[in-house]
Amino acid sequence: MNRKTDISRISRIAMFSAIISICAIISLPLPITPVPISLATLGVMTAGAVLGPVDGVFSAAVYILLGVAGLPVFGGMKSGPSVIAGPTGGFIIGYLVMAFICGSMPKIFKKNNIKIFEGVAIQTISMAVANILLYLFGSFWFKVYAKTSLFGAFVACVVPFLIGDAVKIAFSAVIVVKLERILKRKRTNA
Template sequence: MTKTNLLLLSGLFSALTGICSWINIPLFFTPVPINLALIGPYMAGSLLGPRYGLLSQIIYIMTGALGIPVFAGFSGGLGVLAGPTGGFIIGYAVCAFICGLGANGKVSTARRPAKIAGSAAFMFIGLSACYSFGLMWYMIVTGASLWSGLAACVLPFLPGDGLKIAVAAVMSQQVAKAVSL
């Protein structure tokens, strides 16, 4: 794949992350909404590799930082990044990079079930990094303790994020097969 194609796909995966972040359900007990935004970093990293997966999420973050409403709830601006959910948004870039490491390794030459399991494993590691950035930033901004931060920002989201990983791992393999990535 040419560099031009990879740059174009980086922009498209940035847009995918924005569209997925608009699909959200606000929760009364936390400023972190349930949304589909992590599908973007999972797919970008898995299909584009670490470098261009990371680039796609940097484009997404910069677009939102400029005030374009690509974040959850049709929001944008530096205030969102400085707010309680900003660490999660920054974590998307790290997540995409980690997912991309799995795409470039031995996992990609394995049989289909092993490819899906390998992709899912790297997505889980990427999710853990995203949670780490998000939780640390949430605790700094709100003054919350570790346990209250976990209760508000991590534990309620684990089942849904596990489902997103399962869907993204299968989808990324199907897309890669369909378009010969």
Template structure:
């Protein structure tokens, strides 16, 4: 195994751990089971710093660790019941953020687009978290679309935009140290 591949695998595990840690930095909201947390910042960074494959793999690892019961999800929770619960679709969406954002970043790099495409790719990836998360929330809680969006998306838009900006800035500063 090459040193480069081993380094990527170690970074993949570290970003899965960072996602678990950032999931605990949260602000519960009294009107929704979905807390504000920093997990998406870790996902954005795993994607922008490790690329599509290892960024996505780090989030699959995070999800699998939680599925087997390790307390990596928000509120130090874990287990299949969390993934099958009202917020489970967002956990699946974490993998989609990494995959979609990573693919868009790779595409934009091949096309020679500017650095500003990073926030656009991350925002697009976030949509792929909101979509399954909100649909699953609606299914589990029997909530209609507008109330579900009011509980699970609208309160998080500003915070997610700030995390996208932060990830874009941090990526520019950290990329040379990770590569």
């Protein structure tokens, strides 16, 4: 890689870390669970799908490190290691897996020439799988943290978020496909 490529790559990672931070700040606390509704997953899914698995994970990692270091980028403008150790920590750490899945699954489908799922469909499937893994990771973390049953964690950490996450998946999938087309045109014209 050359210096120009490195600067461009670092800039994209930083930009998506900022996007995730802004999305995470946009949150709505719920009275039934300590896990707020947040747009963070929208930012993480989009980062993974646009940047790819490695840079998407780097982008999510920078976001997490900024929050742990004290910048108020977590839901509700919270920050610090206590947030990671708290009830939402499993979800926040799970963003690394989410970004990886959203970046790698479409590449696997394309590499293996699986044409059943293309465009918005492949992005939607990838993001749905990533959300399921995030639910599992976050719910298990919450179960251990809150000393509750797996069912109790599921009710607190999954059920209230299903509809909103479906909307975020659809929105992110459409954004990613449109961005891919724009970037492909830009590369062709360059």
